[in-house]
Amino acid sequence: MTTSIVVDNVTKSFRYQYHRTLKQVLTKKTDADASDRFRALDGVSFEVQQGESIGLMGLNGSGKSTLLKMVSGVMTPDEGQVLTRGRISGLIATGAGFHSELSGRDNIYMNAAMLGMTKEETDSKFDDIAGFADVGRQLDMPVGNYSSGQFARLGFAVAVHVDCDIFIADEVLAVGDRPFKRKCLKRMKEIRESGITMFYVSHSAASVKKMCDRAIVLDKGVVGFDGDVEGAIKYLHYDGDDDEPDAEESEVDERDEELANDI
Numbered sequence: 001m002t003t004s005i006v007v008d009n010v011t012k013s014f015r016y017q018y019h020r021t022l023k024q025v026l027t028k029k030t031d032a033d034a035s036d037r038f039r040a041l042d043g044v045s046f047e048v049q050q051g052e053s054i055g056l057m058g059l060n061g062s063g064k065s066t067l068l069k070m071v072s073g074v075m076t077p078d079e080g081q082v083l084t085r086g087r088i089s090g091l092i093a094t095g096a097g098f099h100s101e102l103s104g105r106d107n108i109y110m111n112a113a114m115l116g117m118t119k120e121e122t123d124s125k126f127d128d129i130a131g132f133a134d135v136g137r138q139l140d141m142p143v144g145n146y147s148s149g150q151f152a153r154l155g156f157a158v159a160v161h162v163d164c165d166i167f168i169a170d171e172v173l174a175v176g177d178r179p180f181k182r183k184c185l186k187r188m189k190e191i192r193e194s195g196i197t198m199f200y201v202s203h204s205a206a207s208v209k210k211m212c213d214r215a216i217v218l219d220k221g222v223v224g225f226d227g228d229v230e231g232a233i234k235y236l237h238y239d240g241d242d243d244e245p246d247a248e249e250s251e252v253d254e255r256d257e258e259l260a261n262d263i
């Protein structure tokens, strides 16, 4: 078996940012500065084998996106290291790397280049990418005028057409309408079945269950659980053991379940 991702004792701290009073700025309260940092990730370690499909779960603010940024190389750890093998593609933040003044068409070329595709490669895949994004005549409009869903469509369309070894998807289901979500999940299933390592962040237990064979739960910046998806869902109490969900919550869960079963 080939190792695809190694995350070795990774720590990342951020500073609490708040507006200071003029007095605080002028007196430069350095003692407060040191204690104003917190660890978004604290000694995180795990390994992923090529072809594994990992669900990355955890409550809001637990460090998932920060970890994905390290794996994709857009952020470096303060301590520890992250090693990856091969080309990485995926959608980390909606609209990241897009230029608002340029059209969707131009942004496809720019985004594809950033993900390592040559102009010839993009030329040959352009129709498929545009077809997947399916933003109609908006393709030739500046993306600054796109809706958040249209942004996501364009970004995801490029990402899924890159030949890669590791595919990263952060909250694909958070934006986009239902037909597009279904299309994304279907495409991700194909990616997974082709032996590409997949790292999938989601709060939806149903889609992680459908898509992944292992789940890592981040709990306030540390690995709280690493194992089978059922265990992760239990760890997070997403299995309904806790409080009774209200009617709206149940409806959302059912919609997720239905969507996951569609693919």
Ligand SMILES: Nc1ncnc2c1ncn2[C@@H]1O[C@H](COP(=O)(O)OP(=O)(O)OP(=O)(O)O)[C@@H](O)[C@H]1O
Residues within 6 Å of the ligand: 014, 015, 016, 017, 040, 058, 059, 060, 061, 062, 063, 064, 065, 066, 067
């Ligand atoms: N650039 C930054 N500067 C300061 N704090 C940050 C920065 N990026 C993230 N954080 C903080 O680090 C913590 C972890 O954030 P992160 O986005 O990784 O969480 P998450 O698990 O992806 O959350 P969610 O489920 O809400 O998307 C949060 O408290 C967040 O406010």
